[in-house]
Amino acid sequence: MAKKEPAPPLPGSDAKPAGKLKLIIVIAVALLLAVGLSIGGTWLVLHKNSAADEAKSEEAAEGAAPGKQPAIYEQLAPAFVVNFKQDGRQRYMQVSIALMARDEAQLKALKVHLPMLRNRLVMLFSGQDFNALTTPVGKEMLRQQATASVQELAQKEIGQTVVEQVLFTNFVLQ
Structure with missing residues (x-):
């Protein structure tokens, strides 16, 4: 093949x-x-x-x-606890506060007066109406009053307002 x-x-x-x-x-x-x-x-x-x-x-x-510096926050510890007598019933408020400032040196100078600052805030908080604090407007008004009180103390003791705002980081009513 x-x-x-x-x-x-x-x-x-x-x-x-x-x-x-x-x-x-x-x-x-x-x-x-x-x-x-x-x-x-x-x-x-x-x-x-x-x-x-x-x-x-x-x-x-x-x-x-x-001249604008970053914000500095100082937490005031322990939290503020005040009591109220409302309609024959004992009520409580607990508030945790942070101070907002821009100048570290001035904030340190204000820390020297911390006992006086705490006293002012306790007196302010204990003089409030419990029913007013249950509304958002009442809480904001209290925050503004606290800011004004802290700034007044700072102006009196240091010569400058130092604190821009008082901030409530925790707010409990009972």
């Missing part, structure tokens, strides 16, 4: 496999180029946005008041 030899390739059939290979290479290069452009564009946009944010931050820092 004789072996059959494969038929010689036709001149047109040679081009088809090479053409497919060229097509695959062109598609792969185009795909890699598209991915590269996508990554480059994303990086450029993100970098441009971060540069704009940095510029805005710098402008905001320059535009801020030069």
Whole structure:
């Protein structure tokens, strides 16, 4: 039996496999180029946005008041506990307070007068009407009165108001 030899390739059939290979290479290069452009564009946009944010931050820092310092909070511990006699019934109020100031040195100077400050606040709290304190407006009024009282003491003892706000960090009525 004789072996059959494969038929010689036709001149047109040679081009088809090479053409497919060229097509695959062109598609792969185009795909890699598209991915590269996508990554480059994303990086450029993100970098441009971060540069704009940095510029805005710098402008905001320059535009801020030069004398404005960050807030400092001083927690007054232990919490204030006062009692009321309301309609023949004993009632209690517990308030935790934080003082907000901007100058550390002045706040330290005010700490020297902490016993007097606590006394003023206890007297202020114990003189309140229990029913008025059950409303949000009553609580806000008490907070403003406490702020005014602390600022008055600071003005009298140190010569400056020192405390911007008195903040209630816990407020319990029973």
